[in-house]
Amino acid sequence: MKDPTVSSPSAPTGGPKVPITAPDRPVEPVTAVPVRYPERWVAAAFILVLAAMFVNMLVTNDAFDWPFMFENMFSEPVVRGVGVTLSATLLSMLIGVVLGVVLAVMRLSGNPVLVSVSWLYTWFFRGVPRLVLAVLFGNLAILYSTIELGVPFDDYLMAWIGVEGDLRFFEIDARTLLSGYTAGLLALSLSEGAYMAEIIRAGLQSVDKGQTEAAQALGMSRAKVLWRITLPQAMRVVIPPTGNETIAMLKDTALLAYVPVTIELFYQLQAIGTRSYQIFPMLVAACLWYLAITSVLMVGQYFIERRFNPGQRGLRGRFVGGAH
Amino acid sequence: MTETNDALVVAENVHKRFGRLEVLRGIDLTVRRGEVMCVIGPSGSGKSTFLRCVNHLEKLSAGRLWVNGELMGYRQRRGRLHELRDHEIAAQRRDIGMVFQRFNLFPHLSVLGNIIEAPVQVKGVPKVAATATARELLEKVGLPDKADAYPEQLSGGQQQRVAIARALAMEPSLMLFDEPTSALDPELVGEVLDVMRDLARGGMTMVVVTHEMGFAREVGDSLVFMDEGVVVESGSPKDVLTDPRHERTRAFLSKVL
Numbered sequence: 001m002k003d004p005t006v007s008s009p010s011a012p013t014g015g016p017k018v019p020i021t022a023p024d025r026p027v028e029p030v031t032a033v034p035v036r037y038p039e040r041w042v043a044a045a046f047i048l049v050l051a052a053m054f055v056n057m058l059v060t061n062d063a064f065d066w067p068f069m070f071e072n073m074f075s076e077p078v079v080r081g082v083g084v085t086l087s088a089t090l091l092s093m094l095i096g097v098v099l100g101v102v103l104a105v106m107r108l109s110g111n112p113v114l115v116s117v118s119w120l121y122t123w124f125f126r127g128v129p130r131l132v133l134a135v136l137f138g139n140l141a142i143l144y145s146t147i148e149l150g151v152p153f154d155d156y157l158m159a160w161i162g163v164e165g166d167l168r169f170f171e172i173d174a175r176t177l178l179s180g181y182t183a184g185l186l187a188l189s190l191s192e193g194a195y196m197a198e199i200i201r202a203g204l205q206s207v208d209k210g211q212t213e214a215a216q217a218l219g220m221s222r223a224k225v226l227w228r229i230t231l232p233q234a235m236r237v238v239i240p241p242t243g244n245e246t247i248a249m250l251k252d253t254a255l256l257a258y259v260p261v262t263i264e265l266f267y268q269l270q271a272i273g274t275r276s277y278q279i280f281p282m283l284v285a286a287c288l289w290y291l292a293i294t295s296v297l298m299v300g301q302y303f304i305e306r307r308f309n310p311g312q313r314g315l316r317g318r319f320v321g322g323a324h
Numbered sequence: 325m326t327e328t329n330d331a332l333v334v335a336e337n338v339h340k341r342f343g344r345l346e347v348l349r350g351i352d353l354t355v356r357r358g359e360v361m362c363v364i365g366p367s368g369s370g371k372s373t374f375l376r377c378v379n380h381l382e383k384l385s386a387g388r389l390w391v392n393g394e395l396m397g398y399r400q401r402r403g404r405l406h407e408l409r410d411h412e413i414a415a416q417r418r419d420i421g422m423v424f425q426r427f428n429l430f431p432h433l434s435v436l437g438n439i440i441e442a443p444v445q446v447k448g449v450p451k452v453a454a455t456a457t458a459r460e461l462l463e464k465v466g467l468p469d470k471a472d473a474y475p476e477q478l479s480g481g482q483q484q485r486v487a488i489a490r491a492l493a494m495e496p497s498l499m500l501f502d503e504p505t506s507a508l509d510p511e512l513v514g515e516v517l518d519v520m521r522d523l524a525r526g527g528m529t530m531v532v533v534t535h536e537m538g539f540a541r542e543v544g545d546s547l548v549f550m551d552e553g554v555v556v557e558s559g560s561p562k563d564v565l566t567d568p569r570h571e572r573t574r575a576f577l578s579k580v581l
Contacts, residue, residue, distance in 0.1 A: 208428070210424060210428040211428060213381055213424070214422075214424060214428035214429075215430075215442075216414070216417065217381065217420070217421075217491075218418075218441070218490070219414050219415065219446045219494065220414060220445060220446055221410055221411045221414045224445055224446070228445060233431065233432050
């Protein structure tokens with residue numbers, strides 16, 4: 001009996017609609033004298049005076065040395081530093097998001113080992129300040145002079161069997177692998193993974209349980225349900241805070257200066273400042289660079305959020321995934 | 325066909341416990357092929373839980389349940405029960421459609437996307453073929469022009485009809501309905517019941533948990549009254565509704581009829 005033949009049911013109609021008219025009578029519009037707020041004018045004038053004083057200071061105070069700043073702000077190493085900052089932001093967010101998905105799924109898996117490992121990871125990387133992490137990873141080479149790939153606990157294992165030698169197949173100098181940039185990137189990515197895990201977990205938990213049940217009832221496996229049904233819907237909740245995280249990450253790349261990553265934007269600007277004894281203009285240049293890039297990112301965030309926020313825009317394309 | 329082949333769902337002494345709460349306390353039921361069984365009872369009587377046990381959305385605490393001759397959720401080997409793996413349970417569910425009280429359409433997919441999702445993703449039906457089938461199904465549930473709409477643009481009744489089409493797209497041999505009209509405005513109940521009535525006429529095997537006594541009387545082949553986790557009374561809808569033998573059934577019906 002595989003033929004669930006269904007004849008077309010009668011379309012739900014309530015018959016032809018009879019229009020209902022509102023009663024016709026004269027209308028008197030509301031006209032009234034608006035309330036005045038003199039204290040607001042006083043406050044505005046006060047603020048304007050303060051602003052004028054600030055602008056005057058910017059122009060007249062020699063410590064700013066604007067020509068020097070503009071001259072050095074776009075010098076080649078600084079522009080290259082901007083590139084490093086952007087690449088570090090992008091890469092650490094990418095790794096952070098992937099790590100976050102893995103950690104969130106682990107956290108919700110129900111397997112006690114996976115759950116506690118995920119919890120422990122988040123606890124550690126959210127608890128330690130990023131600046132400390134950056135410096136710590138910069139000095140990780142102290143812990144391991146070389147990094148080797150092989151069978152774990154091979155020294156015990158070989159001693160136990162009674163054979164000389166080891167079971168290591170691949171070896172790299174830690175100072176090469178954990179050079180400034182890699183170490184810094186690792187610190188930022190691992191830290192970001194902890195924050196993204198929380199964001200993605202909240203997103204996954206925001207999806208109604210009925211969605212999973214409906215998908216399971218259709219015969220979808222758990223992995224399919226996650227990938228096709230739950231994650232795309234979690235995006236709506238995950239995307240706005242991820243935008244904030246990206247902007248925060250862009251600013252946190254300045255911490256790379258303390259790993260140290262010498263090719264990074266803030267390091268370069270500071271270096272010029274100290275070299276020329278013009279510290280202040282270069283700090284202002286740093287502010288301007290970070291402001292400029294975050295502003296661009298904020299515009300991007302505005303459009304992405306508008307796309308994913310319910311009720312903000314049309315009904316289409318509010319969710320990613322599942323475009324048929 | 326032998327008699328056992330005629331039974332599509334066989335429940336044997338099904339128990340379900342949530343912690344210390346016993347929701348099902350020994351359910352024995354058989355649903356024959358082509359039968360429309362309606363399940364009624366006060367809320368908390370376990371009727372929805374039983375329905376969810378049929379497609380293994382809930383694990384049984386005790387007892388056995390077969391659909392199409394297959395033991396749901398387990399494999400019997402050398403006298404012992406082995407839990408099935410996730411993908412094996414998923415495969416068992418493919419033959420069982422389910423319609424939920426709150427529709428549970430996928431809000432990020434269009435109506436068409438909702439209907440073809442499982443055939444394409446689970447059965448590997450080519451998208452073109454699945455789309456053609458989906459359009460036929462939409463025609464059958466009376467929504468041919470809503471293929472590109474998104475769930476939130478539809479009324480409750482329309483959403484539930486799409487949900488029925490979505491379940492039918494997997495060509496199930498059994499359809500489970502979990503209070504399909506309880507979340508609808510009264511004026512929208514009829515359009516969903518119309519679709520279900522047509523489905524029943526087409527020979528679909530259905531288990532319907534419902535409060536619609538009119539539907540149960542008119543469409544149902546059998547009626548089951550459950551209370552406190554047991555089947556209190558079952559029989560033909562006419563008998564149970566007009567001449568209930570059990571005190572509890574009489575008390576319940578006097579409140580809802």
